[in-house]
Amino acid sequence: MFKLVFKQYKSKIPSPDLTEVINIDDCAVRGNDQQQSDNNVVQRLCISNVESLQTMPGIISPKDWRSYTLPNHPGIIVIRNPFSERGRRYWIARCLRDYPRTPNIVNLNERLFDESIRSDWWKQLSLCSDGDEFQRIKSAMRWTTFGYHHNWDTKIYDEEMQSPFPEDLNSLCRLFAQALGYSEFKPEAAIVNYYPVGSTLSGHTDHSEPNKSAPLFSFSFGQTAIFLIGGRTLEEKPTAIYLQCGDVMIMSGESRLCYHAVPRIMKIQTSANPLVIDEVVDDEKIRCNFMDKDLYHDVGDPKFWEPFSSYMADSRININVRQVLNPGELKL
Numbered sequence: 016m017f018k019l020v021f022k023q024y025k026s027k028i029p030s031p032d033l034t035e036v037i038n039i040d041d042c043a044v045r046g047n048d049q050q051q052s053d054n055n056v057v058q059r060l061c062i063s064n065v066e067s068l069q070t071m072p073g074i075i076s077p078k079d080w081r082s083y084t085l086p087n088h089p090g091i092i093v094i095r096n097p098f099s100e101r102g103r104r105y106w107i108a109r110c111l112r113d114y115p116r117t118p119n120i121v122n123l124n125e126r127l128f129d130e131s132i133r134s135d136w137w138k139q140l141s142l143c144s145d146g147d148e149f150q151r152i153k154s155a156m157r158w159t160t161f162g163y164h165h166n167w168d169t170k171i172y173d174e175e176m177q178s179p180f181p182e183d184l185n186s187l188c189r190l191f192a193q194a195l196g197y198s199e200f201k202p203e204a205a206i207v208n209y210y211p212v213g214s215t216l217s218g219h220t221d222h223s224e225p226n227k228s229a230p231l232f233s234f235s236f237g238q239t240a241i242f243l244i245g246g247r248t249l250e251e252k253p254t255a256i257y258l259q260c261g262d263v264m265i266m267s268g269e270s271r272l273c274y275h276a277v278p279r280i281m282k283i284q285t286s287a288n289p290l291v292i293d294e295v296v297d298d299e300k301i302r303c304n305f306m307d308k309d310l311y312h313d314v315g316d317p318k319f320w321e322p323f324s325s326y327m328a329d330s331r332i333n334i335n336v337r338q339v340l341n342p343g344e345l346k347l
């Protein structure tokens with residue numbers, strides 16, 4: 016069932032019927048707390064400790080977060096874009112400019128790409144003036160891993176295979192973990208997935224982590240994905256939901272080990288973002304969340320932002336963060 020639904024949403028001709036895809040914004044517009052279609056239901060989730068949360072630059076006030084659960088998929092939580100415009104830009108720029116750099120691992124093949132590109136992809140892309148070569152380099156980036164490096168072949172993490180986990184991303188994950196009652200959550204491994212429009216991620220479960228009970232945090236930026244969430248086997252029919260720019264999805268509890276996939280990226284967003292953004296920047300909060308202060312300022316400058324905006328015009332980025340170790344363990 017999962018594979019059939021995946022194929023339908025992936026299909027170019029005929030283009031898929033999207034009427035059953037859950038759009039969280041429809042719930043908000045309707046003014047009631049539920050979206051009912053034939054068998055999919057979305058329910059508003061109240062986060063009780065919003066007053067006590069230490070927030071972070073680039074994140075709107077927790078009392079304004081719109082959080083939802085999918086009662087048919089217990090453990091799935093979606094927080095609809097809790098980022099400010101500047102916040103989204105900051106994380107997009109981190110994912111493009113900084114994370115795909117040595118010592119982090121990237122997918123770029125050594126037979127196809129020079130060491131200079133494999134060690135600092137965005138810089139080399141920015142320096143490239145040949146149109147075809149630019150396109151080749153741009154579309155080749157599909158993932159980078161850091162913290163404990165995910166091993167795609169063996170699916171086994173290795174104590175010797177890791178690079179530092181970025182402190183700012185650590186703060187971001189801990190903020191959402193805290194909000195949802197997972198104050199012991201430790202972000203230890205991340206995959207950043209890059210999806211040019213037209214690319215997909217087929218059905219899988221994430222079970223490489225020795226700790227399979229800690230939640231998984233997923234941040235989506237850029238173009239909209241159709242995300243499929245299924246059950247513990249491929250037999251169950253998955254639910255389709257749009258993940259839009261800024262959405263935070265948490266796979267916790269029962270859903271942590273469920274099948275999921277991205278059959279389609281929809282080019283929806285134009286670059287009609289406001290060009291100049293005004294947000295009071297609290298330098299002290301930037302420092303104590305280990306954010307890159309210069310970058311946080313720079314992304315508000317239209318000229319600085321232009322190459323990032325242009326990349327995102329036909330791409331989606333997903334940051335996928337997991338805890339690897341069990342409580343009390345210090346290494347694998």
Ligand SMILES: O=C(O)CCC(=O)C(=O)O
Pocket residue numbers: 206208216221233235240242258275276277333335
């Ligand atoms: O792109 C997404 O939303 C999901 C990515 C994912 O499932 C993974 O990296 O394991």
Ligand SMILES: [Fe+2]
Pocket residue numbers: 219220221275
């Ligand atoms: Fe996954």
